[in-house]
Amino acid sequence: MTALAVRDLQKSFGGLRVTQQIHLEIAPGERRLIIGPNGAGKTTLFNLIAGDLRPDGGSIALFGQPITRLPARARAHLGLARTYQIITLFPKDTLLRNVTLSLLGLSRLRWNPLARLDRQAHLIAQAESALARVGLGAMAHRSLAETSYGERRRVEIAMALAQNPRVLLLDEPFAGLSIDERGEVKALLAAIPRDITIVMIEHDMDVALDFADRISVMHFGAIAVEGTRAEVVADPRTKEIYLGE
Amino acid sequence: MNARQGAFQGAFRGTFAVALLLVASVPLWVPGSYYISVASEVLIYAIFTLSVDLLIGYAGLVSLGHGGLFSLAAYTVAVCLGAGFGHFSAILLAIAITLAGTAVFAALSLRTTGVGFIMITLALGQIMWGLAYRWVGLTGGDNGISVASRPAPFGVTLATPAHFYDATLIVFALCLFAYWMFVNSAFGASLKGTRDQPRRMSALGYDVWLIRFCAFMFSGFLAAVAGILFAYRAEFISPPTAALTASAEPVLMAISGGSGTILGPVVGALLVEIVKNVASAYISRWNMMLGAIFVLIVMFMPEGLVPGTARLVRRLRARRSKAPAT
Numbered sequence: 001m002t003a004l005a006v007r008d009l010q011k012s013f014g015g016l017r018v019t020q021q022i023h024l025e026i027a028p029g030e031r032r033l034i035i036g037p038n039g040a041g042k043t044t045l046f047n048l049i050a051g052d053l054r055p056d057g058g059s060i061a062l063f064g065q066p067i068t069r070l071p072a073r074a075r076a077h078l079g080l081a082r083t084y085q086i087i088t089l090f091p092k093d094t095l096l097r098n099v100t101l102s103l104l105g106l107s108r109l110r111w112n113p114l115a116r117l118d119r120q121a122h123l124i125a126q127a128e129s130a131l132a133r134v135g136l137g138a139m140a141h142r143s144l145a146e147t148s149y150g151e152r153r154r155v156e157i158a159m160a161l162a163q164n165p166r167v168l169l170l171d172e173p174f175a176g177l178s179i180d181e182r183g184e185v186k187a188l189l190a191a192i193p194r195d196i197t198i199v200m201i202e203h204d205m206d207v208a209l210d211f212a213d214r215i216s217v218m219h220f221g222a223i224a225v226e227g228t229r230a231e232v233v234a235d236p237r238t239k240e241i242y243l244g245e
Numbered sequence: 246m247n248a249r250q251g252a253f254q255g256a257f258r259g260t261f262a263v264a265l266l267l268v269a270s271v272p273l274w275v276p277g278s279y280y281i282s283v284a285s286e287v288l289i290y291a292i293f294t295l296s297v298d299l300l301i302g303y304a305g306l307v308s309l310g311h312g313g314l315f316s317l318a319a320y321t322v323a324v325c326l327g328a329g330f331g332h333f334s335a336i337l338l339a340i341a342i343t344l345a346g347t348a349v350f351a352a353l354s355l356r357t358t359g360v361g362f363i364m365i366t367l368a369l370g371q372i373m374w375g376l377a378y379r380w381v382g383l384t385g386g387d388n389g390i391s392v393a394s395r396p397a398p399f400g401v402t403l404a405t406p407a408h409f410y411d412a413t414l415i416v417f418a419l420c421l422f423a424y425w426m427f428v429n430s431a432f433g434a435s436l437k438g439t440r441d442q443p444r445r446m447s448a449l450g451y452d453v454w455l456i457r458f459c460a461f462m463f464s465g466f467l468a469a470v471a472g473i474l475f476a477y478r479a480e481f482i483s484p485p486t487a488a489l490t491a492s493a494e495p496v497l498m499a500i501s502g503g504s505g506t507i508l509g510p511v512v513g514a515l516l517v518e519i520v521k522n523v524a525s526a527y528i529s530r531w532n533m534m535l536g537a538i539f540v541l542i543v544m545f546m547p548e549g550l551v552p553g554t555a556r557l558v559r560r561l562r563a564r565r566s567k568a569p570a571t
Binding site: 050051052071072073076077081082084088089090091092097100101102104105106107109110111112113114115116117118120159163 | 426427429430431432433434435438441442444445446447448449450451452453459463
C-alpha cells in the first residue's frame with residue numbers, strides 16, 4: 001500500500017493549467033523531494049493534496065483511502081499535516097499556545113465551551129514535549145512576536161509533528177533561514193522517525209538532496225523526471241529544466 | 246511578586262470591589278427612578294454589545310444586523326404577551342424564535358467574511374426593520390406595540406425601576422459569567438484561531454464554518470436576552486429598535502470600549518448610554534459630542550478604552566519601576 005497516491009491530478013485557474021496529469025506514488029516512510037523552477041506548480045500540488053484547493057480531475061488517496069473530496073480538516077484527522085511556504089502561525093500567542101492549538105484541532109475538546117484550555121494539563125504537557133523536540137522547550141512561554149524567523153519555522157514543524165501525522169508535507173522548510181538555522185532544521189528533519197512519510201518542496205539542493213530517498217522534478221504543472229538522486233541528476237531533462245537547452 | 250506589584254494588585258482588587266459595590270447599590274444612591282431606569286438600560290446594552298463583540302472581537306466578523314435579532318426577541322415578547330401568553334412562555338418563545346432567526350442569519354452571512362459578511366448582515370437587519378415597519382397587523386407598524394406588564398419572578402414584582410434594575414443586574418452577571426467562560430474555553434480558543442488564521446485552522450482539523458456558526462448562535466442568544474429585557478424595560482417596542490442605528494450602536498460601543506475584551510463592551514455601553522441619556526439633558530448637540538469622543542478614542546486609544554487604559558497603567562508602572570530609588 002502506498003502512503004500517498006496521486007493519480008492524473010489536474011487543476012486550472014481559468015485558462016491556465018497549473019497541474020496536469022500528475023501521478024505520484026509515495027511509499028510509507030519514504031522521504032520524497034519535489035523540486036522544480038518557480039511556477040512549476042509545486043505549492044499548488046501541496047494545496048491540492050492538503051485540501052486547500054479542489055482538483056478539476058484525478059484522485060488522491062491516503063494509505064488507500066480516497067480523500068479527493070474531503071475538506072482539509074478531515075484530511076488532518078486522517079493523519080495529513082503540512083507546513084506553509086509563507087509561515088502561517090498565531091502571532092499574538094505564545095509558542096506553547098500555538099502548539100496547543102495544533103493538538104486541540106484533533107481533540108474533541110475543541111468543541112467544549114466550558115473547559116478552560118489553560119487547565120488542560122495533558123494537552124499542555126504534549127505541547128511542551130513537541131516544543132522540546134524541536135529545541136524550543138525553553139522558549140515555550142515566549143510570545144511568537146519575539147521569536148526569529150528560524151524559530152518560527154521550527155514552531156511550524158513542532159505544530160505539524162504534535163499532531164503525530166502519518167504523512168507530513170513540508171513546503172520549503174529551509175526558505176529564508178541562515179546557514180546555522182538550516183543546519184538545525186536539517187538535523188530536526190533527519191530525526192523524524194520513519195513511521196512518518198515526508199514529502200518536501202525545497203529549492204536548496206545542498207540540504208534537500210541528502211534528505212530525499214526519491215526526487216520528483218516538476219515542470220509546467222507535470223512531473224517531468226522522477227527517480228533516485230543519481231537518476232534525477234543524470235537525466236538530461238533535469239539540466240534542461242533548470243538550465244535551458 | 247515584588248512589593249510594588251503586590252500593591253498594584255491590591256489597588257486593582259480594591260477598585261474592582263468598590264465598582265462592584267457601586268453597581269450593586271445603584272438604586273440606593275442614584276437619584277430618581279429615571280436614572281435607575283437608565284442604569285438598567287446600560288446593563289441591557291452591555292449584554293447586547295457583548296453579543297455583537299463576540300463576533301467582532303473573537304471571530305473577526307463585524308455584524309451590522311444584530312439590531313434585527315435584538316428587535317426580533319423584543320417584538321416576540323410583546324406580541325406573545327399581547328396574544329395572552331404568560332411571561333415564562335413569552336420569554337421562552339422569544340429565545341427560541343430569535344435562535345431560529347440567528348440560525349438563518351448565520352447560515353446566510355457565513356458564506357463569506359469581511360465586507361461581504363457586513364453587507365449580508367446589514368441586509369438581513371434591514372429586512373427585519375422592514376418587517377417591523379410594514380407588517381402592521383403583527384407589529385403595529387410605526388405605532389409599535391406596548392408590553393402589557395412586567396413579570397414577577399418568585400413573587401417579586403419588577404414593576405418598580407429599582408426591582409427591575411436588580412433583576413437586570415442578576416441577568417447581566419449571569420451573561421457576563423457565561424461569556425467569560427465561553428471566550429476562555431477550549432472552544433473560545435478555537436474561535437480566536439479562526440479569527441487569526443482560518444486557513445491554518447482548517448489544516449489543523451478545525452471546522453471553521455461550524456465554529457463560527459456556533460459562536461453566532463451564542464451571540465444571537467445574548468442578543469435575545471438583551472432584546473427581551475429591553476422590551477420589558479421600555480414596555481414598548483417600535484421599528485427604530487430594528488433600524489440600522491440600533492445595529493451600528495453596539496459596534497461603536499464595542500470598538501470604543503475595547504473589542505475582544507470582557508470589560509470593553511461594558512465600558513463602551515456605559516459611555517454611550519450616559520452621553521445619550523444623561524449628557525443629552527444638558528447638551529443639545531450631544532450627538533456631536535459623542536462623535537468627538539469616538540474620534541478622540543480612535544486617535545489616542547485605538548484599541549479602545551479598557552485596553553488603552555491598561556496600556557497606560559503598564560507604561561506608568563514600567564516608568565516607576567525604572568525610576569531610581571531616592
